[in-house]
Amino acid sequence: EASQKYFEHMFEDFITDRKYSGEVSEGVSTRCASGTNRTIESGFSIVDRLFSQSPNMSIPRRCARLMVMRNHTMEWMASKSPEDRHSIVVAARSSVPSIRTENALWKKHLASEILKRAHEKERERVSKRAAVTMRRYKAVRDVASSGIVIDIAEISVLLDPLPATERVKALRAQIRFRERALLQPPPTDRIYVLSKEGKPLSEDELRRRLIILIEDDLRGMLITRSLPSSLIGCDKRRWLAGGSMVG
Structure with missing residues (x-):
């Protein structure tokens, strides 16, 4: 009953047969939409204060406290006869076990x-890490x-010595190796995006990008300088046995 009265008070303009029960034209001021955010x-602020005063209070109980205060429930109770108040309290207390059960289930x-x-986030993390490792392994294998x-x-x-199609593959492999195995920072934006409008880049464009990467690397001498000489120009078997490069 208290909730019904509160609802009727806040939305009385829209209740059937009231002022705005039919169509409402734009720009009409109503009581249901407050002009400020104070309410x-x-x-x-009440809920926040309850968090500070009673940090162990359950969320349903905080909501109940807020509703009691907002709906003026205690004033409404005071208007009832002693018999009605007693029956209301008994009914409320009898519902406590079911509320506790529902709260425990929740x-x-x-x-x-x-x-x-x-578990889902951990599975996603492991899957992503495995995908990165596989891409790194493939980048090493291709060169x-x-x-x-x-x-x-x-x-x-x-x-x-290579035919045209193999030259494109070789250039892509060199660029991918620098991206995924050497983890060379990109000197320019989108340099590691090897397609444009859904089409693979041309041999000349791939060559240009590889030159940019090599020049940037030689300028800093931070990446290839640290590579063991045994990993430069060696055969596939020794590459894949190169330890941390494929680990």
């Missing part, structure tokens, strides 16, 4: 959902037969 801010369900989400190109002059040495 809702007051409600949040907590159990919440804990289950949290655990489920934690294993020819070795790393660490100088601009070596590009022609690598590409000249």
Whole structure:
């Protein structure tokens, strides 16, 4: 009854046969839409204060306290006769066990959902890490037969004996190796995006990008300088046995 009175008071303009029960034209001021946020801010402040005063209080109980205060329930109770107040209190107390049971089930369900989400996030993390490792392994494998190109002059040495299709693959492999195995920071935006409008880049564009990466690497001498000489130009078997490079 208290909730019904509160609802009628806040939305009385829209109740059937009231002022705005039919169609409402734009720009009409009504009592249900407050001009300020004071009401809702007051409600949040009450809940926040309850968190500070009683941190162990359950959320349903906080909501109940807020509703009692907002709906003026105690004033409404005071208007009732002693017999009515007694019957209301008895009915409320009799519902406590069922409320506690529902609250326990809700907590159990919440804990289950949290655990489920934690498992999903862990599975996503492991899957992502495995995908990164596989891409890194493939990048090493694709350059294993020819070795790393660490100088601009070596590009022609690598590409000249190859047919056109193989030259494109070799250039892509060198770029992917720098991205995924050496983890070379990109000197320019989107340099590791090897397609444009859904189409693979041309051989000339791939060569240009590889030159940019080599020049940037040689300028800093931070990546290829640290590579063991045994990993440059070695055969596939020794590449894949190169320890941390494929680990």
